Amino acid sequence: MTPLLAIFRREIAAYGATPMGAALITVFLIANASCAFYLGRLLESDDASLAISFAFHPWLYLFLMPALAMRLFAEERERGTFELLMTLPLRLSHIVLAKFLAAWAMAALALLLTTPLWATVAYLGDPDHGVIAAGYAASFLLAGAYLSISLAVSVLTKSQTVAFIGAVLLCFLFSIGGEEAARSALAALFGDKVSQIAATMSFTIHFDAIAKGFLDLSDILFFLSHIAFWLIAATRLADLVRQTS
Amino acid sequence: MIDAAQLTKSFGSHRAVRNLNLRADKGDVIGLLGPNGAGKTTTMRMMSGYLTPSAGRVSLCGCDMAKAPREAQRHLGYLPEGNPVYGEMTPFSFLRFVAAARDLSRRRQPKAIARALHLTSLEEVAHQRVDTLSKGYRRRVGLAQALLHDPPVLILDEPTDGLDPNQKRRIRSLVRELASEKTILISTHILEEVLENCARILVMGGGRVLADGTAAALMARSAYHQAVSLRIAFGDEERARAALGKLEGVARHETRRRGDSLLLTLFPREGAEPFALARKAREAASADKIPIAALQIEEGRLDDLFHELTKAKEKAR
Numbered sequence: 099m100t101p102l103l104a105i106f107r108r109e110i111a112a113y114g115a116t117p118m119g120a121a122l123i124t125v126f127l128i129a130n131a132s133c134a135f136y137l138g139r140l141l142e143s144d145d146a147s148l149a150i151s152f153a154f155h156p157w158l159y160l161f162l163m164p165a166l167a168m169r170l171f172a173e174e175r176e177r178g179t180f181e182l183l184m185t186l187p188l189r190l191s192h193i194v195l196a197k198f199l200a201a202w203a204m205a206a207l208a209l210l211l212t213t214p215l216w217a218t219v220a221y222l223g224d225p226d227h228g229v230i231a232a233g234y235a236a237s238f239l240l241a242g243a244y245l246s247i248s249l250a251v252s253v254l255t256k257s258q259t260v261a262f263i264g265a266v267l268l269c270f271l272f273s274i275g276g277e278e279a280a281r282s283a284l285a286a287l288f289g290d291k292v293s294q295i296a297a298t299m300s301f302t303i304h305f306d307a308i309a310k311g312f313l314d315l316s317d318i319l320f321f322l323s324h325i326a327f328w329l330i331a332a333t334r335l336a337d338l339v340r341q342t343s
Numbered sequence: 344m345i346d347a348a349q350l351t352k353s354f355g356s357h358r359a360v361r362n363l364n365l366r367a368d369k370g371d372v373i374g375l376l377g378p379n380g381a382g383k384t385t386t387m388r389m390m391s392g393y394l395t396p397s398a399g400r401v402s403l404c405g406c407d408m409a410k411a412p413r414e415a416q417r418h419l420g421y422l423p424e425g426n427p428v429y430g431e432m433t434p435f436s437f438l439r440f441v442a443a444a445r446d447l448s449r450r451r452q453p454k455a456i457a458r459a460l461h462l463t464s465l466e467e468v469a470h471q472r473v474d475t476l477s478k479g480y481r482r483r484v485g486l487a488q489a490l491l492h493d494p495p496v497l498i499l500d501e502p503t504d505g506l507d508p509n510q511k512r513r514i515r516s517l518v519r520e521l522a523s524e525k526t527i528l529i530s531t532h533i534l535e536e537v538l539e540n541c542a543r544i545l546v547m548g549g550g551r552v553l554a555d556g557t558a559a560a561l562m563a564r565s566a567y568h569q570a571v572s573l574r575i576a577f578g579d580e581e582r583a584r585a586a587l588g589k590l591e592g593v594a595r596h597e598t599r600r601r602g603d604s605l606l607l608t609l610f611p612r613e614g615a616e617p618f619a620l621a622r623k624a625r626e627a628a629s630a631d632k633i634p635i636a637a638l639q640i641e642e643g644r645l646d647d648l649f650h651e652l653t654k655a656k657e658k659a660r
Contacts, residue, residue, distance in 0.1 A: 104443030108429070115431035178427035182488070185391040185421045186444050187413035341395060342354065 109200030146223025164265035167248030236308035246328035276300030344526035349399035374541030420489035430474030562643030
C-alpha cells in the first residue's frame with residue numbers, strides 16, 4: 099500500500115507545485131457559478147435544486163478533466179521519469195491507479211468547493227437534499243470516467259497539448275450520443291438502432307439519471323465499469339509504450 | 344549478481360541487441376563501451392526490467408527479471424540515460440518519494456536518505472528545488488536515488504555525462520569506493536573513465552559484444568601493443584623517420600603531433616623483441632644526434648582498439 103500512497107502523494111504535490119492545479123480549479127469554479135447564475139438563471143428559476151448547475155457539469159468537465167489528467171503520463175514521458183518509475187519495484191497497475199486516484203481527488207476537491215451553491219439554495223428555499231447529494235455523486239462518477247479516458251490518452255503521447263486535445267475529443271464522443279440533436283442525426287444517418295446504442299453508451303444519459311435522484315445500480319456500474327476499462331487500457335498501453343520506446 | 348544469457352531485443356525488423364551474454368559477480372565493475380546505437384542503453388534497459396527481452400533472460404542476485412521483476416528490481420539501483428528527476432521536488436523530497444515507492448520502512452528511510460545525500464555530496468542543496476540546480480547536481484540527484492536502498496547491483500547509464508572534471512572525479516572515486524561490495528555496470532563514451540574504474544570492459548557495436556576482457560587484455564589486442572614510441576622535436580621528423588623507420592625489426596612507423604612535439608611510433612615486426620628495438624632506436628637516435636624527450640614501450644591503446652572494432656562493425660553494416 100505504501101508505494102501506491104507514495105505515488106498518490108507525489109501526484110497531489112505536483113498539482114500543488116505549480117499554479118496549474120489551483121488555476122484549473124479556480125476556472126472551473128468561476129465557470130460553474132457563471133453557468134448556474136447567468137446561463138441557467140438559478141436565482142430566477144424558482145427551483146430550489148442544483149439541477150441547473152449539474153446540467154452544465156458534463157460540458158465543463160469536458161475541458162477540466164482532460165486538463166487535470168493530461169500531465170499524468172505525458173509529462174513523465176517527456177521528462178524521462180517514465181523509465182525511472184517503470185524500473186522501481188512497483189506494479190504498473192498500481193502506478194496507473196495511484197495517478198488516477200490523485201487526479202480524481204483533485205476533481206473531488208473542485209466539486210467540494212461548489213458546495214456553497216448547495217448552501218445558497220438551502221438558504222433560499224427548501225431543496226431535496228437527497229437529490230442534490232445524488233447530483234454530487236453523479237458528478238463525481240462522471241469526473242472519474244472522463245479522467246480515466248484522459249489518463250489513457252496521456253499514456254500515448256509526450257505532448258500534454260496532444261493529450262488534452264485527444265482526451266477532449268474522446269470524452270466528447272462519449273457524451274454527445276445522449277443529446278437529442280445527435281440522436282436525431284444518428285437515427286437519420288445510420289438508423290434507430292445505432293442512435294439507441296450511442297445513447298446507451300452516452301455518459302450524459304446515465305449522469306442525468308443519477309443526478310435526478312434515481313440511484314439505479316446499472317447507472318453506477320456503467321461509470322465504474324468505464325473507469326475500470328480505461329484504467330486497464332491505460333496499464334496495457336503504458337506497457338506497450340515502454341516496450342516500443 | 345548479474346546473469347544475462349542470450350539477451351536479444353528487436354524493435355520491428357531492427358535487432359538492437361543480439362545474443363548478449365554477461366555474468367558478473369560481487370566486486371566486478373564492468374564498463375560498457377560503444378558508439379551511439381551500439382545497443383548499450385537497450386542492454387541496460389533489459390537488465391533493469393524496463394524492456395522485456397525478445398529472447399534470452401536476465402537475473403539479478405538470482406531473481407529472474409521475467410518471473411519476479413519486482414524482486415529483481417529491489418536488488419537494483421538504476422540510473423537511466425539522461426537526467427530523469429522531478430524538477431518541482433527537492434533532492435530530499437525526491438529521495439523520500441523513491442524510498443516510499445521502494446517500500447523502505449519508515450525507520451530506515453531517514454538513514455538511507457542521509458547516506459545517499461552524503462555519498463553524492465548533496466547535503467547543501469537537499470532542500471532546494473531540483474529545477475534550480477545545475478546539471479551536475481541534477482545528475483547527482485539521479486545517482487542518489489540509485490544508491491538510496493544500498494543495492495547490491497548498480498547499473499549506471501553514462502553517470503558522468505554533463506559533469507565538470509571535478510564532479511567526474513568525485514563520481515569515479517565514489518564508484519571505486521562502492522566497487523568492493525557491489526556489482527557495477529557502467530556505460531560510457533569516456534575511455535579514461537573505463538580504464539580508471541572498470542576491471543572488465545565490454546565493447547559493443549551493432550548490438551553485439553565485439554570484445555570482452557580486462558583493460559590489459561583488450562589493450563594487448565591493439566596495434567600499439569608493444570610498439571616503441573619516441574617523443575622528438577618537430578624539426579627532427581624527417582631525420583628521425585629516415586634513421587629509425589628503417590631499423591631492423593620495424594614493420595612500419597607513424598608520427599603524431601603531441602602538444603609541442605612529435606610522437607614517432609615504431610611498430611615491431613612479428614617476433615621482434617620490443618626492449619631490443621627500444622635500445623636500437625635510442626642508439627640510432629644518439630648516433631644521428633636526434634634528441635629524444637621520452638621513450639616508452641606502449642601497453643596498447645584502448646581508443647585504437649575501440650576505433651578498429653567499431654569501424655569494422657560499421658563497415659560490415
